[in-house]
Amino acid sequence: MENRYFQPEFETMPEKDIKALQTKKLIRQVKHVYENVPYYRNLMDEKGVKPEDIKTLDDLRKLPFLSKADLREAYPYGLLAVPLSKCVRIQSTSGTTGKRVVAFYTQNDVDMWEDCCARAIVAAGGTKGDVCHVSYGYGLFTGGAGLHGGSHKVGCLTLPMSSGNTDRQVQFMMDLGSTILCCTPSYAEFIGETLKERGIKPDENKLKAGIFGAEPWTEEMRRDIESLLGIKAYDIYGLTEISGPGVAFECEEQRGMHINEDHFIAEVIDPDTGEPLPEGSRGELVFTSLDKEAFPLIRYRTRDICVLTRGKCTCGRTFVKMTKPLGRTDDMLIIRGVNVFPSQIEAVLINQGYSPNYQIEVDRVNNTDTLDVFVELSPEHFSDTIKDVERQEQSLQSAMKTMLGIVPKVHLVAPKTIERSEGKAVRVIDKRKLHD
Amino acid sequence: MAIKQLSVFAENKPGALVEITDVISESGIDMRALSVADTGDFGILRIIVSDTEKAEKILTEKGFVTKVTPVLAVKISDEPGALTKAIKLLYKESINVEYLYAFIASSKKNAYVVLRVADNEVAERILTENGFGTVTEDDIQNL
Missing domain, CATH: 3.30.300.30 (ANL, C-terminal domain)
Structure with missing residues (x-):
C-alpha cells in the first residue's frame, strides 16, 4: 500500500533506533535548555543536575519537572530558549486565573509541528488528492493552525473554514466535496446532525475521514459521528505547551494514539510521588520535547491521566501508543x-x-x-x-x-x-x- | 410619606413562596399587601407587613435574602379612572413607575396602590397636590 505514512523512516523505525535517536536528541536538548533558559538552569542547579549527567534515557528521571505553574511564573519570556528575532510565531492557551500560556515557535518548530499533523492526516487516509476541511478555530488556539499546516504538507486542498457558521460549513462541504473533516468531536457531531436535519444522507457527502480532538470524547461518540457522517473518525492529541495537536494521533486500528517519539519522549509518572511508572501503568503523562528550539519544555506535566503501551501495531508504526486521557490530576474542565x-x-x-x-x-x-x-x-x-x-x-x-x-x-x-x-x-x- | 416594603428572594422552585409566608405567619406578623415578580429563574416576593423590622430579622435569621425599600402607598377612591389619573400625573412629570400593585383594606373599605418610583418625595408631592392621599407607617399598623 502506498501513502500509508508521511515519514516512514521515523514512523516505522525499530524501537532500538528510536531510543538511540531519543538519547542523542535528549543530550543535545538538555544542553540547549541549560545554556539558554536561566529559569530551568536554576531548577537543575537546585536538584544538583548538570547537562553532563544526562547520558542515557534512564537519566531523564534525574531532571526536574515543569508544570503549568512554572509556565505562568515564567510568562511571557522566561522559558524562551532562542532570541525573539529567531521566532516566527506564537500560539496561546487559556490558563488559570486568566493568565495565558504563550508558546513560541521558530520556523523549524512550526515545520516539526506541521509534520506531526501531516502524519495524523496520512494515518487517517489523507493524500494529495484530498480536500481537507479544517473547522478548528483559527487564531491563538493551536487547532486551526496545526491541521492547516499539516494539510499543506500532505498537499491536500485546504479549506480554512475555522469554527462556527454551520450553514457555510455545510455549503462548502457539499459544493467543494470535502473528504477529510478536522474539528472538535462535538462540532463534528453538530455538523452531522445538521446534515441529517437537511435530509443529506451520509453517502451523499464526499467525506471519508475525520480527525477530531481538543476535547474529551467517547467511543460512543465515535460511533455516532461515524454513522452520521459516513466516515472513519480518528482521535488526535496535543497541547500548546509542547507544540499543539499532533503530539499523538490514531492510525487505522483506531485503538490508542501513536506518540511521535522522534520528537517527544513520553513518560507516565505517579502524580503524587513523581516516580516514573512502567509502561502499561496508569498515571500522569509527562512530555519532553526533543526538537523544539524556541520553547523546549523538559518533563512537562500534562495533568492528563493515561496508559502507555508498546506493542506491534497492525498499521506498522513502532511509536508507543497512549490511551485517550482517562481523567485529570487537577480539576481542569x-x-x-x-x-x-x-x-x-x-x-x-x-x-x-x-x-x-x-x-x-x-x-x-x-x-x-x-x-x-x-x-x-x-x-x-x-x-x-x-x-x-x-x-x-x-x-x-x-x-x-x-x-x-x-x-x-x-x-x-x-x-x-x-x-x-x-x-x-x-x-x-x-x-x-x-x-x- | 413613604412606607417600608420588604422584598424577599425566592428561587423558582416548588414551595419557595410557602416557605417564606410560613415564616411570617408563624411569627404572628400580618401581611397587608403582597406581590410576586418572577422570571424563569427566580422570583421576588414584595410584601407590606405590620412589622417590617421583625419580619426582616426573622427571615434573615432563617437564611433568606431580603431588602427593605421605601415605596409610596396611595389611597385610590372607588371610582372609574382614579388609578389612571394618578399614573398620568406621574407620567406628565416624567416619573417612571418601576412597578405597582394594589391591595384593599376591608376595614376601611378602601383600595390602595403601592408605587415604586425613583423619587418618592417628588411623586408624593405631585399626588397630594392633586388630591390623592398617601398612607403612612402608622396607617399600615391600623389597616
Missing part, C-alpha cells in the same frame, strides 16, 4: 475545547464582591457543551426589582466570559442552597459522560 478551572470562576466571584459559594454544572445539549454557574446571592447584591437582579447576573456572566473565553449562564440562587457534602461544597457537576 474542557468545555467547548476551552480549558476551564473552577478557580477562575471563584476569582471572578471574589472580584465582584460575592462569597465564593458556587457550583458549576457542565452538560452536553444538542452536541454542544453547556456551562451553568449557580451562585449564592448575598443581601448586598439583592434588589426589589427584577431588572437589577438580572443586571447582577449579566455582570457576572460578562466577567466570566472575559476570564474564560466562553459564555456561561449564571443563575443566582438562595444562600446555603448549594449542595454540600461533609461540609465541603460540591463545586463541579459534569453530566457529560466522557469516560467510558
Whole structure:
C-alpha cells in the first residue's frame, strides 16, 4: 500500500533506533535548555543536575519537572530558549486565573509541528488528492493552525473554514466535496446532525475521514459521528505547551494514539510521588520535547491521566501508543475545547464582591457543551426589582466570559442552597459522560 | 410619606413562596399587601407587613435574602379612572413607575396602590397636590 505514512523512516523505525535517536536528541536538548533558559538552569542547579549527567534515557528521571505553574511564573519570556528575532510565531492557551500560556515557535518548530499533523492526516487516509476541511478555530488556539499546516504538507486542498457558521460549513462541504473533516468531536457531531436535519444522507457527502480532538470524547461518540457522517473518525492529541495537536494521533486500528517519539519522549509518572511508572501503568503523562528550539519544555506535566503501551501495531508504526486521557490530576474542565478551572470562576466571584459559594454544572445539549454557574446571592447584591437582579447576573456572566473565553449562564440562587457534602461544597457537576 | 416594603428572594422552585409566608405567619406578623415578580429563574416576593423590622430579622435569621425599600402607598377612591389619573400625573412629570400593585383594606373599605418610583418625595408631592392621599407607617399598623 502506498501513502500509508508521511515519514516512514521515523514512523516505522525499530524501537532500538528510536531510543538511540531519543538519547542523542535528549543530550543535545538538555544542553540547549541549560545554556539558554536561566529559569530551568536554576531548577537543575537546585536538584544538583548538570547537562553532563544526562547520558542515557534512564537519566531523564534525574531532571526536574515543569508544570503549568512554572509556565505562568515564567510568562511571557522566561522559558524562551532562542532570541525573539529567531521566532516566527506564537500560539496561546487559556490558563488559570486568566493568565495565558504563550508558546513560541521558530520556523523549524512550526515545520516539526506541521509534520506531526501531516502524519495524523496520512494515518487517517489523507493524500494529495484530498480536500481537507479544517473547522478548528483559527487564531491563538493551536487547532486551526496545526491541521492547516499539516494539510499543506500532505498537499491536500485546504479549506480554512475555522469554527462556527454551520450553514457555510455545510455549503462548502457539499459544493467543494470535502473528504477529510478536522474539528472538535462535538462540532463534528453538530455538523452531522445538521446534515441529517437537511435530509443529506451520509453517502451523499464526499467525506471519508475525520480527525477530531481538543476535547474529551467517547467511543460512543465515535460511533455516532461515524454513522452520521459516513466516515472513519480518528482521535488526535496535543497541547500548546509542547507544540499543539499532533503530539499523538490514531492510525487505522483506531485503538490508542501513536506518540511521535522522534520528537517527544513520553513518560507516565505517579502524580503524587513523581516516580516514573512502567509502561502499561496508569498515571500522569509527562512530555519532553526533543526538537523544539524556541520553547523546549523538559518533563512537562500534562495533568492528563493515561496508559502507555508498546506493542506491534497492525498499521506498522513502532511509536508507543497512549490511551485517550482517562481523567485529570487537577480539576481542569474542557468545555467547548476551552480549558476551564473552577478557580477562575471563584476569582471572578471574589472580584465582584460575592462569597465564593458556587457550583458549576457542565452538560452536553444538542452536541454542544453547556456551562451553568449557580451562585449564592448575598443581601448586598439583592434588589426589589427584577431588572437589577438580572443586571447582577449579566455582570457576572460578562466577567466570566472575559476570564474564560466562553459564555456561561449564571443563575443566582438562595444562600446555603448549594449542595454540600461533609461540609465541603460540591463545586463541579459534569453530566457529560466522557469516560467510558 | 413613604412606607417600608420588604422584598424577599425566592428561587423558582416548588414551595419557595410557602416557605417564606410560613415564616411570617408563624411569627404572628400580618401581611397587608403582597406581590410576586418572577422570571424563569427566580422570583421576588414584595410584601407590606405590620412589622417590617421583625419580619426582616426573622427571615434573615432563617437564611433568606431580603431588602427593605421605601415605596409610596396611595389611597385610590372607588371610582372609574382614579388609578389612571394618578399614573398620568406621574407620567406628565416624567416619573417612571418601576412597578405597582394594589391591595384593599376591608376595614376601611378602601383600595390602595403601592408605587415604586425613583423619587418618592417628588411623586408624593405631585399626588397630594392633586388630591390623592398617601398612607403612612402608622396607617399600615391600623389597616
